[in-house]
Amino acid sequence: MEKPCFETLFEPIKIGDIELSNRLAMAPMDMLFSTHDGFVTEQSIAWYTRRAKGGFGLIITEAIFATKMSYQFNFYKNFCLYNDLFISSLNTLVEAVHSFGAKIFAQLTIGLGRQGRSLDGTPAYAPSPIPYEVSAEMLPETFKPMLGSPELEKYMKGQTPREMTVEEIQSEQERYVEACVRAITAGFDGIEIHAPHGYLLHQFLSPRSNKRTDQYGGSLENRMRFLVEIAERTLEKVKNVIPVGVRMSAAEHMPGGLTLDEVKVVAKKLEDMGISYFNISDGCYEALKYFLPESIEHVKNHILKEAAELKSVLDIPIMTPSINDPALAEQAVREGITDIVELGRQSIADPDWPNKVKQGKTDEIRKCTRCLQCLMRMMSGLQPRCAVNPEVGFERYDQTLFQKRRKGAILPDSFVKWSLAQMIQVSK
Numbered sequence: 279m280e281k282p283c284f285e286t287l288f289e290p291i292k293i294g295d296i297e298l299s300n301r302l303a304m305a306p307m308d309m310l311f312s313t314h315d316g317f318v319t320e321q322s323i324a325w326y327t328r329r330a331k332g333g334f335g336l337i338i339t340e341a342i343f344a345t346k347m348s349y350q351f352n353f354y355k356n357f358c359l360y361n362d363l364f365i366s367s368l369n370t371l372v373e374a375v376h377s378f379g380a381k382i383f384a385q386l387t388i389g390l391g392r393q394g395r396s397l398d399g400t401p402a403y404a405p406s407p408i409p410y411e412v413s414a415e416m417l418p419e420t421f422k423p424m425l426g427s428p429e430l431e432k433y434m435k436g437q438t439p440r441e442m443t444v445e446e447i448q449s450e451q452e453r454y455v456e457a458c459v460r461a462i463t464a465g466f467d468g469i470e471i472h473a474p475h476g477y478l479l480h481q482f483l484s485p486r487s488n489k490r491t492d493q494y495g496g497s498l499e500n501r502m503r504f505l506v507e508i509a510e511r512t513l514e515k516v517k518n519v520i521p522v523g524v525r526m527s528a529a530e531h532m533p534g535g536l537t538l539d540e541v542k543v544v545a546k547k548l549e550d551m552g553i554s555y556f557n558i559s560d561g562c563y564e565a566l567k568y569f570l571p572e573s574i575e576h577v578k579n580h581i582l583k584e585a586a587e588l589k590s591v592l593d594i595p596i597m598t599p600s601i602n603d604p605a606l607a608e609q610a611v612r613e614g615i616t617d618i619v620e621l622g623r624q625s626i627a628d629p630d631w632p633n634k635v636k637q638g639k640t641d642e643i644r645k646c647t648r649c650l651q652c653l654m655r656m657m658s659g660l661q662p663r664c665a666v667n668p669e670v671g672f673e674r675y676d677q678t679l680f681q682k683r684r685k686g687a688i689l690p691d692s693f694v695k696w697s698l699a700q701m702i703q704v705s706k
């Protein structure tokens with residue numbers, strides 16, 4: 279029998295104990311579909327479930343605010359998990375995604391730091407009191423017509439944050455781990471620690487934004503301490519129950535910023551500590567053209583090369599975004615440059631990308647044109663829409679996305695495993 283062309287992309291893979299049915303993940307993306315106070319809506323459920331139905335083996339949620347303090351400096355609208363009230367609707371989301379056979383990981387953030395926004399003048403907290411500033415040449419070309427608009431201006435220069443105290447760092451870490459336990463109760467299959475794109479954990483890692491003189495600043499060992507401590511506390515609590523991964527930008531791409539060589543050291547340290555996968559991205563909000571590449575040439579010249587370098591030092595699976603060309607995606611996995619291909623904007627444009635590729639119908643893929651209207655709308659405080667996919671934002675009207683619950687499964691698997699792990703600990 280003739281083998282399908284994209285067979286490697288559809289091989290299963292294990293992350294910790296969790297088996298994914300293929301090598302295709304939907305990248306974490308905040309679409310502003312939650313309520314303003316961080317609860318899941320029917321539109322959130324339909325949005326994610328539509329991508330599970332389209333064949334993605336793994337769905338990674340948008341950055342979820344793990345602590346109340348992080349939520350207070352929200353820029354847009356994201357899910358929250360800083361108290362028990364949030365568990366229930368997240369569990370409904372998890373069940374809906376599971377009903378299509380996909381796994382779902384919770385991306386949990388400890389905050390946006392200086393990239394957050396204060397609405398009442400209270401300064402946001404960061405490693406050091408240095409505001410961010412975006413220069414026009416670091417914007418993708420498609421953004422240039424927006425220059426001068428009040429929406430973009432608001433985003434070009436951040437507010438001056440205050441320095442986070444050591445007590446805050448440590449209490450926020452405790453709150454973070456509490457949210458991880460809630461994610462288990464909600465039934466998530468994995469946890470992703472959010473440390474990319476110039477947000478709080480990245481700010482601590484970067485010598486540009488971290489000028490501290492205490493144990494959290496200075497050497498790379500000190501700058502990575504905040505992330506390492508969170509990973510340590512999270513792993514200690516949940517590792518035997520669900521896998522924990524980390525997302526980081528492979529490089530900051532700003533003068534004096536975090537380099538790929540440093541990221542390799544951090545990634546290796548995290549792997550040695552027991553994380554189950556490493557999810558890469560690139561750049562930061564100040565280097566947006568790396569974070570949201572516009573062409574496949576850029577992808578080949580940057581993130582694919584960075585992925586190969588990281589792969590050379592890691593044994594755990596890695597995930598890489600932006601490879602939206604099926605042949606290149608297949609090649610990247612086959613050649614071992616990445617283990618999982620993660621699609622962000624392409625999954626907005628066509629949620630059926632995996633199924634179409636599996637069936638060899640690549641000419642039917644609705645291609646993302648990289649127009650970035652999704653992000654420009656988001657920066658204007660509007661829910662993202664898509665220039666090529668009119669369904670985006672209206673998925674909730676599709677009744678086929680709300681399946682009946684799996685027969686038999688009453689408590690989430692992760693919750694049962696968690697309870698057993700506690701019993702074993704108590705009886706020791």
Ligand SMILES: Cc1cc2nc3c(=O)[nH]c(=O)nc-3n(C[C@H](O)[C@H](O)[C@H](O)COP(=O)(O)O)c2cc1C
Pocket residue numbers: 305306307308309339340341385472474525559560569570571599600601620621622623624652653656662
């Ligand atoms: C609308 C939008 C929202 C995003 N939100 C998040 C997020 O919450 N967490 C995160 O780690 N990355 C976020 N990203 C970045 C994507 O995960 C991804 O890294 C980026 O879009 C590049 O991949 P792509 O070329 O496949 O789109 C977002 C991107 C977009 C376009």
